Amino acid sequence: MDMTYFDDVPGAEEPLDASDVALLARVAELSERADPVPEGLVERSLFAMTLAGLESEVMELMVLEAPAGTVRSDAPPLETRTITFTHERLTVMIALSPGNTPRTVRVDGWLAPADTLTIVLRRPDGDHRTTADDDGRFVLEDVPRGLASLLVEQDDVPITTPVIEL
Amino acid sequence: MGGPGGRRASPRPALRSWGAAGASGARDHEDARREMTSPPETESLGDRAAAALLGYREGRADAMSEFVREATPLLWRTVRAQGVPREAADDVVQQTWAALVGHVESISEPKATLKWLLVTARRAAWEVVRKGRADEQRRTELPDDDAETSATLPDPTPGPEAELLRDERDRLLWGALRQLPDRCQELLRLVSLADRPDYRSISAAIGMPVGSIGATRGRCLAKLRAVLTEQGETSWT
Structure with a gap:
């Protein structure tokens, strides 16, 4: 049984002492160094919670594919990036490129299936809205860099992407 | 649909990171964090989860923001231990926190908040792993692939x-x-x-x-x- 698995290990039943605490602290430290919590994950989570509080019935999209290290804040987003999100009712692909002014991004997006839906790019400081054309294409110009989530208004339940770093 | 907040009677408070807070707000947060890092003997992460949930229900976001900051490493480690790749684990942790907002009223026992978060994160991680395996399975069914060598997930802790x-x-x-x-x-x-x-x-x-x-x-x-x-x-x- 489970309880006897380590019974031959001396000291197994000792209560947690100072040296246990120190060893556990080193385990935590090494785990963090080997596999660090991604930079900005707390901020993305807080923003995702704020968005969820505003739109409790939002459904999630999953990041389908993205070049490693480009969706998050790890890499400087200077070059064009393409990110695809999928959902059972909808696929959204966005291409990000530098905007016309410093610290901004141009977002070129495509919806499949194509439909003239309202797109809302939500940022901590406010929303940018646009509408997709008959081909499902949409453009958001000069969006400030930082945390953002796209919301597509469709039928009764809007669909949103995870929070990403533009 | 209506505007933001139109779907629920009481919109949830916005959660701000420390960096985005004003100068005085940041000081309050610093104080709060100092209290958090040296909690009384009886207070645990689970207690702070319960306090954060209760505060959040009443429209106070500060304790929740602090708790998200404190508990995100535990959620990250929980998800990664299931073998979820880093990029997907980022989304699982984010969505676990977002899901908490949707369950703020339905968690009847505030003390169960931490358990709810850990169980939710672990289930979501399994789902990602299951999907990953299914994808691998499809890929390895290609004639030239060697199922023995390619059907494994990335090492969860390289x-x-x-x-x-x-x-x-x-x-x-x-x-x-x-x-x-x-x-x-x-x-x-x-x-x-x-x-x-x-x-x-x-x-x-x-x-x-x-x-x-x-x-x-x-x-x-x-x-x-x-x-x-x-x-x-x-x-x-």
């Missing part, structure tokens, strides 16, 4: 690069940790980020009886020391 562990003692400890059974590794990583009163939540999250989690932790620590001693590392004993 060995750190040598430069990350320049210190010889770090390398020894890391090597010893990786020699423990997976269950021991997961348990030690999780309890290293939580407080003793939180073992009940952790036991639920990793499917280990709460009565045995303390003793198992003791055995895993003793085992870890035994491996270190075998390797000639005596400073732990």
Whole structure:
């Protein structure tokens, strides 16, 4: 049984002492160094919670594919990036490129299936809205860099992407 | 649909990161954080989860923001222990927190908040792993693929690069940790980020009886020391 698995290990039943605490602290430290919590994950989570509080019935999209290290804040987003999100009712692909002014991004997006839906790019400081054309294409110009989530208004339940770093 | 907030009677408070707070707000947060880092003996991560939930229900976001900051590493470790790649784990953690907002009213026992988070994160992680395996399966059914070599998921905890562990003692400890059974590794990583009163939540999250989690932790620590001693590392004993 489970309880006897380590019974031959001396000291197994000792209560947690100072040296246990120190060893556990080193385990935590090494785990963090080997596999660090991604930079900005707390901020993305807080923003995702704020968005969820505003739109409790939002459904999630999953990041389908993205070049490693480009969706998050790890890499400087200077070059064009393409990110695809999928959902059972909808696929959204966005291409990000530098905007016309410093610290901004141009977002070129495509919806499949194509439909003239309202797109809302939500940022901590406010929303940018646009509408997709008959081909499902949409453009958001000069969006400030930082945390953002796209919301597509469709039928009764809007669909949103995870929070990403533009 | 209506505008933001149109779907619920009482919109949830916005959660702000410390960096985005004003100067005075940041000071308050600093104070709050200092209190958090030296909690009274009786207060645990689970207690702070309960307090954060209750505060959030009443429209106060500060305790929740602080709790998200404090507990995100535990969620990250929980999700990564299931073998979820980093990029997907980022989304799982984010969505676990977002899901909490949707369940703020339905968690009847605030003390169960931490357990709810850990169980939710672990289930979502399994789902990602299951989908990953299904994708691998489809890929390996291609005629030229060798199912034996390609049907494995990425190593959940890749060995750190040598430069990350320049210190010889770090390398020894890391090597010893990786020699423990997976269950021991997961348990030690999780309890290293939580407080003793939180073992009940952790036991639920990793499917280990709460009565045995303390003793198992003791055995895993003793085992870890035994491996270190075998390797000639005596400073732990």
